[in-house]
Amino acid sequence: MESVFDIIGPIMIGPSSSHTAGALKLASMARSILGETPNKVRVHLYGSFAKTYRGHGSDRAIAAGFLGFNTEDERIPNAIDIATEMGVEIEFLPSNISVDHPNTLEFEMTGKSGLKIVVQGISIGGGNIVVKKIDNYEVNLTGNYETLITCHKDHPGIIAKITQIISSKNINIAYMYVSRLEKGKDAMMTIETDDYITPDIYSALLKSPDLNFVKIIHKT
Secondary structure: OHHHHHHHHHOOOOOHHHHHHHHHHHHHHHHHHHOOOEEEEEEEEEEEHHHHOOOHHHHHHHHHOOOOOOOOOOOOOHHHHHHHHOOOOOEEEOOOOOOOOEEEEEEEEEEEEOOOEEEEEEEEEEEEEEEEOOOOOOEEEEOOOOEEEEEEOOOOHHHHHHHHHHHHHOOEEEEEEEEEEEOOEEEEEEEOOOOOOHHHHHHHHHHOEEEEEEEEEEOO
16 A cells, blocks of 8 residues: 555655666665765666656756765765766666666666675665665665675575574564575575664674675664
8 A cells, every 4th residue: 555655755856756866866875785985886777767857857866866965965966076076976877778777777876985786776766766776686675774785605504503693682583585696605685674783783894704794784
């Protein structure tokens, strides 16, 4: 069932909840997954985004998301110029490739540290989003919960160890999604929780030799 906020959409600067607020939130989530302000971003726009991104201000909204602006920020109309001044290079690449959802964006990001990550997501209306891929791993992230992302060795018992650390802090897991590219190699797990994920959980997970990527994204 849709809520009134799904229909009306968020308070925002811009003409479209899907193409403006949704685009900003996708970029903001991608920035959080990268864990830093990017140095360079290649934005692949699919479906309706490819056709209307300039007219609906999606390009400015995306730039704003990578700068950490929220949907109400009055700087959004000037976000591309601000990004350029801050040394954030953003390239927009509209595509005619057919995709499953008409409001699809993919971000190829390079952080100032040199870290490279690709994030793909969709804007589903009312300013709501779903991140569908991180690099080549399938995920399902809404940004509506506290989120833990790990990339770990695909060995028996590792998922149990991670969830045990979480449950030891009396944190309830709302949703969990695991995907892998090949059996016995690496797997990515995304966990959305009802409760705040504390820094000591992050510290405990970093100590595990079986995890090569740990990221916590707090609900905004």
